[in-house]
Amino acid sequence: MNLITLKSLETENLKSIIDTSVRIKENPKKYADLLTGRKLYMLFEKTSTRTALSFGLGFNELGGMYFMQRWQDSNFTVGEIEDEVRYVARNVDLILARLKSHKDLENMAQASPVPVINGCCEKYHPTQALADCMTVKEIFQTYEKTIVYIGIWNNVFNSLAASFTRLGGRLIGVCPILNPATVSESEAALIVNHTENLEWYKDITPETLKSLVDEADVVYTDTWVDMEFINNPKYKSLKDDRMNQMGQYQVTSVLLKDSNAVVMHDMPIHSGYEIERNLVEKHINTILRQGENRRHVAKGIFTFLLGIEL
Structure with missing residues (x-):
């Protein structure tokens, strides 16, 4: 095994x-x-x-x-x-x-x-997803909650889709970009079609995103660029493109203004990109609990x- x-x-x-x-x-x-x-x-x-x-x-x-x-x-x-x-x-x-x-x-x-x-x-990233599921269970005493994941469809989202949804949770992916090394568009569609409690928004209006966040129990975000590329000058154009495309999907205090959701991030965090720094500090205990x-x-x-x- x-x-x-x-x-x-x-x-x-x-x-x-x-x-x-x-x-x-x-x-x-x-x-x-x-x-x-x-x-x-x-x-x-x-x-x-x-x-x-x-x-x-x-x-x-x-x-x-x-x-x-x-x-x-x-x-x-x-x-x-x-x-x-x-x-x-x-x-x-x-x-x-x-x-x-x-x-x-x-x-x-x-x-x-x-x-x-x-x-x-x-x-x-299976061990991360298991720790995330454990964290949700500890906070809410149940898996039957809604995670709205805002970011790239990457290895973490792949593993959450294979775990949290089967434990009874609802996972909503707001993923305008698919990490090509992780999943193709056809593979993503297949995963969604064959996974209960999983939804995917590739294109979404600000109003729809706000309504999803307002009803979420957890808002989860992750880095927009893989760890091996983030500081590599050879991939500067990739990083710049991602930042430009994903800027409107930053997790901000304005986005969460009417939401009671806790914020999760698997770290490392890039403040000012996928999430505002003040939100990191506001939800740091949850984020560190995830890490622990x-x-x-x-x-x-x-x-x-x-x-x-x-």
């Missing part, structure tokens, strides 16, 4: 992972030795703050040990993924990989004799993949 996308998990598995995460969060001392003797290998081809910290500390807090390596410092850069991962698996019980290519993750998971966790790729829950949901993922029952 691997965690590469959330589509492969049964709805009961999604609930179980989150319920386990909550139980451990509420009583950490009780489970401090749960992973004693277990080892986690973490491989990062892209930068990371929350995933690296959450999964490393989360494993430690359950009594396990972890080793973290950058892709460029490893022989994954020169060898075959299938060979390297089989060697790594001789030494550890779990592997977390943040790779640029979903195909590379699939190859790694197919070759590895131990479970592989997708720590974020261009198509999916990455560590707690990691523990639920560990126990699920290792077949440990509490």
Whole structure:
């Protein structure tokens, strides 16, 4: 069993992972030795703050040990993924990989004799979506709420569509741009047509957007440019184009004036682009709670993949 996308998990598995995460969060001392003797290998081809910290500390807090390596410092850069991962698996019980290519993750998971966790790729961010679902459940005591996601259709939105909707939540995507590495327009239409509780607005009037936000329980936004491109001068034109196209979709205090919604953002945040700085500060506790829950949901993922029952 691997965690590469959330589509492969049964709805009961999604609930179980989150319920386990909550139980451990509420009583950490009780489970401090749960992973004693277990080892986690973490491989990062892209930068990371929350995933690296959450999964490393989360494993430690359950009594396990972890080793973290950058892709460029490893022989994954020169060898075959299938060979390297089989060697790594001789030494550890779990592997977390943040790779640029979903195909590379699939190859790694197919070759590895131990479970592989997708720590974020261009198509999916499953561990983020699980933490988001957990955060909604903690705040509202139910999943049956409405998230209005305003931004690019990216890996996070893909994973929310495969999880939050199945837990009973309603997900409305205001996504005028599709990240081409994530999803094509035909794929997006197929996802919407085959997913209950999911709506997508590619074109929307300001009045309709305002009415959606007014009725939302959660307004969720994310970066408009992928992390590996945001500060890369080679992609300045892409960044400038995105900023120009998405400017009218910034989450602002004017947009939320008549809404009681909480604001969520998976970070890193680019104030003045996808969201106003004052809204970040107003909703910072919710945003940081999301980030903290990455560590707690990691523990639920560990126990699920290792077949440990509490």
